[in-house]
Amino acid sequence: MSNMENTFVHRQSSHCETGVVANMLSNQGRISMSEPMAFGLASALTFAYLPFIKINGLPLIAYRMPPKSIIKGVAKKLKMTVHSQKFSNQEKGMEALDSELKLGRCVGLQTSVYWLPYFPEDMRFHFNAHNLVVYGKNSQGDYLISDPVFEDVVTCPADDLKRARFAKGALAPKGLMYVLEDNQEQVDFNELIYKSIRKTAKMMYGLPIPGISFFGIKGIHYLAKQILKLEHKPMKYTRLYLGNIVRMQEEIGTGGAGFRFMYASFLDEASALTGDERLYELSKLTTEIGDKWREFAMQAVLFCKKRQDISLHTIAETLQECAKMEKQLQTRLLSLSVLK
Amino acid sequence: MREDKVPQDNSPTYDGHKKLMYATDKEGHYTGVQSSGWEVESFATSMAVEDLQQLTLEAKAAVKTGELSPLAYHMHKHRFDIPNLSQVSGFFQWQVKRHLTPKVFNRLSQRKLEIYCDVFALSMRQLINIEDNNE
Structure with a gap:
């Protein structure tokens, strides 16, 4: 088999989807984009507590908008087109990937994490919404991959990649592959920044439907209440429940504190771009919010380690403080967009 | 979080890798910083992994005594539970539950066993005889 290698500059990111978008854009060369900027422009910051979606018996907690919304969101803002394809036939899916590579393109893929041997x-x-970029294939038939959460590029045997692309179950990728087409449209970054901030701020309170309290600030308060209820559950369940929250917040490539630090970084960069000093002040507030979330994670783990001075009340209170601070941030973000 | 406060705890769960974090530099502006791990996060990951390992060991013992079918061992070893094994295999949850009993599992058709072979990426021998799996 012949060697195929397209040029792709790899840059490590915190999170897979934002990393893929930012790297794809930067490699096109016209618009250089940082990962936090992609995250901010896609208005991806949120909070969701989804008790009806269970992963190994524990509720799903998300700190960002659902998979694929970031790629779509950024492309829409920049007036670019995402060409995506899904496949019912696995062999066809692999052939299509090879022919894209032959055309000199670098291709984004959605995959499962479980079947990627380099993890x-x-x-x-079994998380099926991981994203990566394939930029070539070596003479042994292994794929050359820029997986944004890794320090460096990696390789993956074809069989494993096929398995990862066609893993079944929740959020099944169905072989999804995509390329980003630049339509060479000019956009006003200042305008996009304020628009996306406004959208994030509006979403932060949660859905404006009574009785649904799983999202945004309402969702954080709701989770705090659930934590208090753990008192009546067996210790083993409590430990796994709290551990699950910490993992969703820290382990799943969020850049720390469930994307709060990444959003603070976006506000910092946005302040430099627009010259708006207020955005920098809000970046500082978001950093404090992130620090509070980290404190919450630490307390949750200390509780699991059975430290006497930490109770479920302490943990729930810290979480409620996070919610209060996010309310402040929301108010200030909204007043900001009123002026514009 | 300040750049110098980014934890560098060499977490075993990272397996020698480093993750990118966002933190503020001396001037108070954001920058990317690599982290070799955070003890808090690593503890949470290990708790989840140990729980799965425990389930796998228990299933292995139960397979040996004939209480559960080999499917129970493979399910836990491959980090599935009944709901997501049902989604992945296309069987209903009640079917998966029945397949966990040796009596039903031993009578499964070749076709159904092949579905499980495909789900776990195992040969038929490895699926039926758990001693053929290295661990």
Whole structure:
């Protein structure tokens, strides 16, 4: 088999989807984009507590908008087109990938994490919405991959990649592959920044439907209440429940504190771009919010370690403080967009 | 979080890798910083991994005594539970539950066993005889 290698500059990111978008854009060369900027422009910051979606018996907690919304969101803002394809036939899906590579393109893929052999053993779970970029294939038939969460580029045998692309179950990728087409449209970054901030701020409170309290600030308060209810559950369940929250917040490539630090970084960069000093002040507030989330994670783990001075009340209170601070941030973000 | 406060705890769960974090530099502006791990996060990951390992060991013992079918061992070893094994295999949850009993499992058709072989990426021998799996 012949060697195929397209040029792709790899840059490590915190999170897979934002990393893929930012790297794809930067490699096109016209618009250089950082990962936090992609995250901010896609208005991806949120909070969701989804008790009806269970992963190994524990509720799903998300700190960002659902998979694929970031790629779509950024492309829409920049007036670019995402060409995506899904496949019912696995062989056809692999052939299509090869022909894209032959055309000199670097291709984004959605995959499962579990079947990627280059992942550390402890991080391999059945999560189907991972994103990566394939930029070539070597003479042994292994694919050359820029996986944004890794320090450097990696390789993956074809059989494993096929398995990862066609893993079944929740959020099944169905072989999804995509390329980003630049339509060479001019956009006003200042305008996009304020628009996306406004959208994030509006979403932060949660859905404006009574009775649904799983999202945004309402969702955080709701989770705090659930934590208090753990008192009546067996210790083993409580430990796994709290551990699950910490993992969703820290382990799943969020850049720390469930994307709060990444959003703070976006506000910092946005302040420099627009010259708006207020955005920098809000970046500082978001950093404090992130620090509070980290404190919450630490307390939750200390509780699991059975430290006497930490109770479920302490943990729930810290979480409620996070919610209060996010309310402040929301108010200030909204007043900001009123002026514009 | 400040750049110098980014934890560098050499977490075993990272397996020698480093993750990118966002933190503020001396001037108070954001920058990317590599982290070799955070003890808090690593503890949470290990708890989840140990729980799965425990389930796998228990299933292995139960397969040996004939209480559960080999499917129970493979399910836990590959980090599935009944709901997601049902989604992945296309069987209903009640079917998966029945397949976990040796009596039903031993009578499964070749076709159904092949579905499980495909789900776990195992040969038929490895699926039926758990001693053929290295661990």
